[in-house]
Amino acid sequence: MKLCPDCISGVVLPGTPGGKMVKIGAIDVYLASPPPEARAKAADKSAVVLFTDVFGLPLGNPKVMADSFAKELGLDVWVPDMFNGKPPIKNEDIMPYDHQDLGSPWPWWKFAGFIWNMAWTAPSMFIGSNSQKKVFARMRVFVETLKKEKGIQKVGAVGYCYGGAAILSLIPYHVLASAVICHPGGFDPKQVDHIDFPTSWVTCEEDFVMGPKLADAAEAQFAARAARAKQADEPVPPAYEFRRYMGTRHGFACRPAQTTEWFKKTLL
Template sequence: MAAPICENCTKGTKLPGKPTGNMVNIGGIDTYVAPPPRPLAPGNEHKAVVIFTDALGLPLGNSQIIADGFAKELNLPVYVPDMFNGSPPISPEAMSSVDHFEVGKPRPFWNKLRFYGLLLTILPNIILYNAPGKVAARMQGWCDALRKEKGVERLGAVGHCYGGMVIVKLAALRSGILQAAVVAHPGSIKQEEIDKVDFPCAWATCQEDQSFPQPFAKQVEKSFQARDDKTKVPYEFVYYPGTMHGFAARPALHVPEIREAFEKVTEQSWKWLQKYL
């Protein structure tokens, strides 16, 4: 099995601005909530959205800022649970933005050394506390608590990197946890897990991705095309050229091509949830 993180999981840019929501506790897990700015539309009283973060979790702040934008656009409560219980595998201080978006260029040797050195410090955290299966089980409990405590009946999800992996693993754990989802450049997942996805699912893929490379992305897309009437679900695959793993969560907005891709993947996510949640 491939490692749950790759070199690009450790690279990116902090989004400008400050989160405007607040922290609550749901099922014993600290959770950021971005409230809807207007009264809920009839029929939306029992809907909510969850954003499953990358490996940097809540401390970076990007997921909260993204959640604020989703809440404003969708006019629904948007939650960002602390998937890692206060101990994300990667800290904001460890994140580097040296060459995150130089697509097609070979990595300097010292960059590779830096990643492997950092990986040695990250693996104990993942193995002991935040292995993908452990995080998925933790988030299953959180989703159940959200439904019970907040009266949520239809839950849509957006997962970036590690969080995209969690969405697929939730589908493999049990049917009915999610009603719609967007998976953006996920971490390592298996075809047999993907085959368990039983809800409308959109995918955002990038040009360079060690965790979800284009050949595998195309294989996954074909697997959705090949489903029979009993297992068929709405799906879409959107390819974002010129991007690397992480662009939907930690984009370098000073690069015009990346800014445009980030805006488009955000719009893709909004539209998918508006249509299917």
């Protein structure tokens, strides 16, 4: 998992969350449900899980987005508290998203603020109950428990930065039916050949983790995988798509339109 100043920059989305907090196993979860009249026929067997960035569930943004997704899709959207109430970055430490000139270095003051934040928060991301290994393990148990307790057969996941990396960590466990991966905080090209569910990738023009070169290489790897399967007369690999939003940097924004569009094709 990699972090940069863009990972801890942003704005608070307008809106008041309309869902509720529930428990799934030992995990606190925000549940956004569609209005009864808008509930999809597949809602009893399909659902969406939203994996947050390093600000976790205390920041209202993922709750507001979950409400929007639930309304648009007609499905329940579950947002787990990935960090058990102790996210690496606190709400009050969010840095302004005011440096958007592509190709230019981060201002010294922003980089200094990032280093200061990391000095206090980095240890918790590598040791203790919120180490990356333990967070990813909790999320696997969460998805498995959600499916078992609620009788859900198809789980679509959307993840942002840290949450995108969390989705990729679930590849070996075959618990997802679809995913939207937004500027992931970690990516290994070797993972491509093991993905067994449809994926939609949200990438940006400038990204220190998954920049255009790596995104293009990953897309080419997906295409090569499909070509090999066709040549060998093997089953067609899962669908995929890559969308790059020009003029944007890592952590630039959430794209709810792409998310709902993808899940309508792969979950409903």
